[in-house]
Amino acid sequence: MSDTLSRDDLWALAHAERAALADDLAGLDAAQWAQRSLCGRWTVEEVVAHLTAAASVGRVRWLASVLAARFDFDRHNDRRLAERRGADPAGTLERFRRVIGSTTSKFGPTEAWLGEVVVHAQDIRRPLGLGRTPPVGTVTPVARFFAGRDFTVAGRTAVAGLRVEATDGPFTAGVGPLVSGTMLALTMAMAGRAAYCDDLTGPGVPTLRERCAA
Incomplete structure (x- = not known):
């Protein structure tokens, strides 16, 4: 399957998964936004902010951020996450919606960035009991x-x-x-x-x- 998919095809799949996740998030209450995700120490809201950051920070800025964090990737991720988090969960979701169609990414194959959306969406859905499964x-x-x-x-x-x-x-x-x-x-x-x-x-x-x- 992956042999037949172009870069544009893969981005289209990523965009569809972002849109589906945004729809899932629309009905969450405050307790659900604060729920611990499968992604280590991050809450649902923090994972969403991380996805927004990933779709907003290109190669040059990513490299500058990593250098500023002295290659401490947890620090780098936390800084970019905080930057993309809204004043409240509704604001965080709105910022995420703005990047649904983004093709911005750092280094690496497009499959990796599709994978980031697929994995982090399930990091959110599983703890919340949201049943959607990507195609x-x-x-x-x-x-x-x-x-x-x-x-x-x-x-x-x-x-x-x-x-x-x-x-x-x-x-x-x-x-x-x-x-x-x-x-x-x-x-x-x-x-x-x-x-x-x-x-x-x-x-x-x-x-x-x-x-x-x-």
């Missing part, structure tokens, strides 16, 4: 990218020595003990989200779960 055709190029290299996430390392197979799409990779599940569950596990290991089956799951926890 298999959207997640497939992300799964293939994550399995093929360590870039924004350590996906290749996560599945090294394992055989991963999607039950709902054309994705397979690797050789070793089997891990099977939906395209989304495999992708989220490769992104280090241990909660999604609960959705996977096969003798390789304990190994993958241990790597997610690490």
Whole structure:
């Protein structure tokens, strides 16, 4: 699938996922905005602000920010997140809506930035019990990218020595003990989200779960 998708195609998928997430966020109450996400220490609102920052900061500014943070990427991310957060959740959502159609990104393949939207959207949806699942055709190029290299996430390392197979799409990779599940569950596990290991089956799951926890 990813072999047939152009850069423009991948950005169109990212834009669709941003729009779908914005729609999901529209009905949240204050407690839901403050809910802890799957993304470490960030709340739902902070993850949204991070996505806005990611769609707003180009290569030159990103590099300047990283240098100013002395390559402390947590500090860099926190500064850019704070910059894009609104005065309240409604303001944060409005800022996110403004970048739905953005193609701004830092260095790297477009699959990585589609993956950022897919993963962070689920970082928000799962704790909130929001049921939307991205289309298999959207997640497939992300799964293939994550399995093929360590870039924004350590996906290749996560599945090294394992055989991963999607039950709902054309994705397979690797050789070793089997891990099977939906395209989304495999992708989220490769992104280090241990909660999604609960959705996977096969003798390789304990190994993958241990790597997610690490």
